[in-house]
Amino acid sequence: MPLLRTITERAINLLPWFDTRMPGASHAGLLPPLTDAEAKYADSMRRDVGAIAGEIGDRNAFRPDALAAAERYLAGRLADDGYAVERQAFVVHGIEVANLIAELPGTARRAPTMIVGAHYDSHRGCPAANDNASGCAAVLALARVFAGKPREQTIRFVLFTNEEQPFFWTRDMGSLVYARSLRERGESVSSMLCIETIGCYSDERGSQRYPPPFNLLYPSEGNFIAFVGNRASRSLVRRCVESFRSHTAFPAEGAALSMIVPRVGSSDHWAFWKQGYPAVMVTDTAPYRYRHYHKPSDTPEKLDYDRMARVTAGLERVIAELASDTTV
Secondary structure, three states: OHHHHHHHHHHHOOOOOEEOOOOOOOOOOOOOOOOHHHHHHHHHHHHHHHHHHHHHOOOEOOEHHHHHHHHHHHHHHHHHOOOOOEEEEEEEOOEEEEEEEEEEOOOOOOOOEEEEEEEOOOOOOOOOHHHHHHHHHHHHHHHHHHOOOOOOOEEEEEEEOOOOOOOOOOOOOHHHHHHHHHHHOOOOEEEEEEEEOOOOOOOOOOOOOOOOOHHHOOOOOOOOEEEEEOHHHHHHHHHHHHHHHHHOOOOEEEEEEOOOOOOOOOOOHHHHHHOOOOEEEEEOOHHHOOOOOOOOOOOHHHOOHHHHHHHHHHHHHHHHHHOOOOOO
């Protein structure tokens, strides 16, 4: 099998649409005990997912009161950490909806901006604990830990509405509304990290699926976090994977792939690609692993908060490194 993987990887990477060769080595073996910081992440993320997916539940433009309740909760959490929250409102189907933006200004002049984001709306009929209260909880946790600790680049934490159907890949997708506003005002964006569905992990063989031929390249155990970008974001994917692997004892895989691969553009990072910005999706691979995806059974108790915390702690270090770079 290792020989087959090597042959397959070399063959795939001869094609101009794929790059699966990532720096460093993914963590293997037992995970170390949670640190105190990771335990705090786990507690806060469990609370936030419980509030968003457990108490509010199904939230979208077709349940505007619930969507507004989620918006108020998220804005309140950011405000509690000292952020002045900007509300980017727009109207769809006669309903006002909004992206939420919290900015940590950078210390370097003329440095670009880094975006860390997740969508907070849900698929219709789904409490959406993993997709994507998990991503929202990570953004809140990261915003909290960086509050009052600026890096050279401005870091903007953004919570998007209208990622799910029927708005997905349309002009009413919240992240596209936001990314277009950045392009219209000529803002320089060094990187966008889209945190999408990060709560499901399993060490069981066969728990992870892929579109062929990627099943020959990656583990059959769904116990890793994935960094996924397009070819134009190849450098960012590699930097994220190298950083995460260098200081986080948690399995991580990465790939820069063409949109011909199913689901490569299946979240808010796509909107930034459309505007020419480098962007990476950080994900547990969603339907390739999580059997409750877009179902009423996507509830808070299904998530692995300890492993979510490990991933979020790793992302903290990735963000700190990326946002300290003024050469991009």
